[in-house]
Amino acid sequence: MGNFINKIMSKTVTRRNFIAASAAGTTALGLAGCGSNSLNLLNDAKIVDLEKEGEWIAAACWHNCGGRCVNKALVVDGVVVRQKTDDNHEDSPDYPQQRGCLRGRSQRQQVFGADRLKYPMKRKHWEPGGGNKELRGKDEWERISWDEALDYIANELKRVKNEYGNRSILHIGGWSSRITDISSTLGLFGGYCEYWNTNSFGSWAMAPKLYGFMQQGIWDQTVNDRFDLRNCDTIIMLSMNPAWSAMGSASWHYLQAKKAGAKFIGIDPFYNESFSLLEAEWIPVRPSTDVALLLAIAYVLITKDEPVLNPLIDWDFLHRCTVGFDAEHMPEGVDPNGNFKDYVLGTFDGFPKTPEWASEICGVSSLQIEKLALEFGKNRKVAFLCGMASARSKNSDNLPQLIMTIGAMTGHMGKSGHMTGSTMHATSGNGGPALVCAGSNGLPAIPNPVDDSINAGEVWNAVLEGKYNFTGSGDFTSEDQYKAGEIRDIDINVIYHSGGATLQTSDGMAKGIEAHRKVDLVVSHSQFLTTNSKYADIVLPVITEWEKFGGFDGGTLVHSSNREIIITYSQITEPLYEAKSDQWIAVELAKKLGLDPKKAFPFDEKQQYFNELASITVIDEDGKTYGPLVTISQDDIKELGVTGQPQNGKITYKEFKENGVYQVKRYQGDNYGYIAYEDFVKDPQQNPLDTESGKLEIYSRNLADTINAMGFSKIEPIPTYIKVIDGYEDTYKDWATKEKGEFPYQLINPHYLRRSHSVFDNVKWLQEAWANPVFLNPKDAKENGIAKGDTVLITSQYGKILRNASLTELLRPGVIALPHGSWADVDEKTGIDHGGADNILSGQTPTGQGVSGFNTVIVRIEKYNGARLISDVEKPSKIVL
């Protein structure tokens, strides 16, 4: 790249190079002078000629997007001129190409964006101890050298450690504090306070394991594989929109089920793109009211079931496979009156959970609830599939348990064409164990000697107020994270963001900004001026995956791929500007801290790559045994310059690298199918679940004990209706008289294709494609004097944002849909966020298992009096230095 800049500068470029330059170089290198004019020259160049001169290289697409797709970059003279996706084999529904989405196809716009951070930077008024802390987010940036940057950080870490101890360093690495390279350095340094979050999983993060509703782990919960979807009569989708949140092949798989004759029903406040695709019948439920709806469904099933004339309930299934449904099936030693059936019928509390009762809360008519309940009937082949959006609600810890209960009552588990459970993201619509398993880089795990760990729902309050509820440590996947709560004092003096977009994507961003303005030092690694970096003191520019030697994505990793593939990618470009890898920073920082980096990183990144490559395993045709994936020769090892042994696998290293993927070839009748709970349902005695009773627990003592001991909020052992904080009922000042309150609307945050959570939001091509309005029903808009395109001021008890209105009848009245993940752009004068960031509106209120309540927010809306917002694509890129 440097070479290329020189060529441009010395004007010695040939016409072809110049064209290539225009492709990536201009936006890439900020060569504004020859930029936009030359862009269009490429229209006269023939891509096929460039194909002859350049090379297609398998490129990374590594985000938290819900896909893992093949991405290839056409590199001519070190410049990327075009991208493409999977063309390794013929495409078919059974063996589909792993086609990438619009974001992946914009990857070169991101990597070479004019807004890439070029140098280490320091906030002008920062000095050891913090300097003028209030200026965070509005100060000027100064370019500093790597040496200076690392010295500042190391000295401040040492000072803070001496004065306050290691636990005053809050290290945030994205979804887990333990997974970044800085985790290792700080581990060697004596440790750090962790941050933890249930993330996208909401109430599916931990609780399902306690009552037997997890089979393969959090990502692949209890859904059969994609071929079996085609055996369903009815597919009931609750709170899911794969078309916007699970790119890759998920929507394609659901479409195959539709083509095979399945009828779809969609339960969600939004008649979303997936429902529209699948021509689903719509149940327009209010946000965070699924529990009321499902309790009423249970009521209808119980009261309308007639074993001979109208069999709805699978009594045999309930008897063999569950505990807690009725008085006869309660665990030993508990009051039989506490069973689910009597709760639903109101036998003891005098309050039956009828459709009429539920209707008032969830907004679905009692008639429609009754009709929906019958769709679950045991004699049909039903898939009850749930996204996790409605479990990203406060007080929703028993929602997955209730979903399981409905599935168990109707016997839709353990058989072909029957399934119940959550399915989302990369694994949407395709359950089962990974057929290809990722390898390991072989680096030692460096433990964190400090055990403090603060939940996302109270982390900013903890920084500001010095107290938090300690419930163990690890991350949302660790058992140790969900222990009995203990109020602890904490004094955070450093916030170190070594990954993720936590300030942007955690609850209560307004409080988060305040918290960032309190501490002595904020460090952030990033590629752009993200929200984390904007409010930091020292920003370290890191390289993208395109600038690394290579790597892998998918195969049982978190943010894994679908079960059938593993992706590999190679270097596309030299590191841009002064950006360095996270590991380089971790090593150099360790040195400055007087530590031995070899303890954490005993060998280099290339050897790590090789270790990972050599330890990937793949399933055999028998569908049972796993063996090495990649054939590696002595020559490969020599060429790579690493230590290792040759091995035999299913694909040569060369071919794997060239294809950018290994995909298990699926076909009808293969041995890779999967039916969740098959063995258990056939013989629960011989194949017990990992629960106290060995069965599915509709009554779960363990659930109630665990959550109640954590101390965020209370729950019963059976799924009951719990009034949701900031839920529908809270939109009323007086629920009995139905007098509306100050915040009369419910707001949800649909995933949005302009970005992956917050990643890609700065890419102009994507901003142009997806304008990011706020969606309102025309009735609500009219009542508030808002017309199509007007700028709307949305106010919650925590903050204010602006977005332009898009009016749609596809959204239920009373509900506002604000796309998730837009980068905050707070006007310092008014405090109003012009970026439309969802978490400016959310607060710091952890409930249950530490769930983030992104989809339980209540707001008011009004037409904005100030100037109309210009579209995001018209705003200048945030170019610093």
Added chain:
Amino acid sequence: MGALGFYFDMQACIGCRTCQIACKDKNNLPIGVLFREIKKFETGVFPKSNSYNISYSCNHCEEAKCVKGCPTGAMHYGADGTVQHDPDLCIGCQYCIMNCPYSVPQLLPERNIIGKCDSCIDLRNAGQNPACVDACLMRCLHFGDLDELRKEYGEELVNALPILPSPDITKPSLLISPKTCALESSFTELEV
């Protein structure tokens, strides 16, 4: 042999705009210029509302008004019958923009000439598909001989919809497999 053109399976389209981006990438288009674009429409009133998407680009019309109105011959029929544009002949008069009922030709402001979808003729000549076709996540776009496409995807395909100008004007080489709601006469465009 029939004319060459695009087939669009509206019933499978999720409006993701991957085709739009693949097109931008292939043609390296600046902001403001789209050779393929997606629009979303909705019909009905809550809770009986529905929606559909259309992904559209140049229809390579058999009676292309852009070709007819071009004073320099820049807009012309290529050897395979698709509508092509020669930048060297283009004087930027924009008659084609005014004449095309589908608003397909776009002004490239920096060069003051026109650009539009050329059906990736370079890729096709090299035996490949147009970029959008190979990009689509839902496999809804295909390009080829319309007679063949009709044979493969059914005789019910249309080139007229309430949202589109009458096909009588230009005889577009376009085949759409419509959603039922896209046949309703009343619709609203929805910005997403």
